[in-house]
Amino acid sequence: MNEVNGLYIDMRGVVKRSDLEAEVTEALESSLTKIKRFLEGIRGVEISGYSIGIKWKxxxxxSLRGLLEEINKKNERFVIVLDEVQSTRPPLSYELKNIIAYSYDNLENIVFILSGSEIGLLRDFLGYEDPSSPLYGRGVYxxxxxxxxxxxxxEFLVRGFREEGLxxxxxxxxxxxSFFDGIPGWLTLFGRRYIEGVRDINSIKEEAIALALSELEKLGEREKLVLxxxxFGARSWSQVRDFILEKYGLALPKSTLSRLIDKLEKLGVVKNYEFLDQVYREATRRLIVKAT
Structure with a gap:
């Protein structure tokens, strides 16, 4: 199998263009031994040993677009993975979509892979069915x-452990x-921690719950109320409304409650009034919320 050349960039915490440029620089440096030939001779790029410096201003x-244009001239496939890209916000998200659209139309050797754990929000980010989106009408696989x-x-766990001699x-x-309930990300976390020497499965469970809780705490108070x-057992729109009213004394309008439920489904936390995994269910039980 041919080796894939490219970059992996975690978009969580990337808020502005300078954040993205810093992440790109770091990703290039971490893969420098494999992709050095793509970068040699490019204006604004300085390579010294295993270090790289990029002059962005x-x-x-x-520019990032200019860098991609130069890499494209090497006539080799170059893959850029943007993980959790749905977390980006305007104006950066719009700039990023413009770069992706330009690459799609003009840079035949540049391939973007966009990934995220919140499939509904990822589709919203792409907007390939939205005429106002730069990615409207582009082919998406x-x-x-x-x-x-x-x-x-x-089988996933057994094979992974075997490869590590465990x-x-x-x-x-x-x-x-049983606990991680078929969710690939949680199973991967468990496997990685066990390989690193953590043998207390309860501590790994607690780490997963803590990670989920940190994500849920970023939600608005009304979204937390719905969760x-x-x-605690609400399985319909009316049961959710009644629970919030009885426990917190807050009457939510029908349109507001429907919008909140829709957002939570797009986040990939719940579907049809059921949690998609036990980790988020337990994390939600630990949430401290107040009616607003």
Whole structure:
């Protein structure tokens, strides 16, 4: 199999253009031994040993679009993975979509892979069916990683551990399969922590719950109220409304409540008034919320 050349960039916390430029520089440096030939001779790019410097501003500088144009001239496939890209906000998100659209139309050797854990928001970000989006009408190949079956979860863990020379007990594997409920990300977290030497599965569970809780705490108070209602058994629009009214004394208008539920589904936390995994259900139970 041919080696894939390119970059991986985690977009979480990338707020402005300078953040993106810093992440691109760091990603290029971390892969420098593999992609050095793509960068040699480009104006504004300085390579010294295993370090790289990019002049993004001022005289003899280069823009991100210009950098991609130069890399494209190497006539080799170059893949850029933008992870959790749906978390970006305007104006950066619009600039980023313009760069992707330009690359799609003009740079045949540049390939973008956009990934995210919140599929609904990722589709909203792309906007390939929205005439106002720079990516409107562009071809998109979508791959959705579905929840693993218990059998596939078990095989995923066993094979991964075998590659690392480990063979956890069947009880450990079964507990992980049961709790992480086929979610690839949580199973990967469990496997990585176990390989790193964490043998207390409860501590790994707590880490996963803490990660989920940190994400939920970023939501608005009313979104948290809806999640609380679902976590404690509400299974319909009216049950969610009644729970919030009875427990917090807040009457939400129908349109507001429907909008909140729709957003939570796009976030990939719930669907049809059910949590998509046990980790987020437990994290929601621990949320501290107040009616606003």
């Amino acid at each position: 001022g005289r003899d500088s280069i 979508e791959i959705v990683v579905e929840r693993f079956t218990p059998e596939l979860s078990r 063979e956890p007990s069947l009880n450990v594997i079964e507990e992980a399969v 609380k209602a679902i976590a």
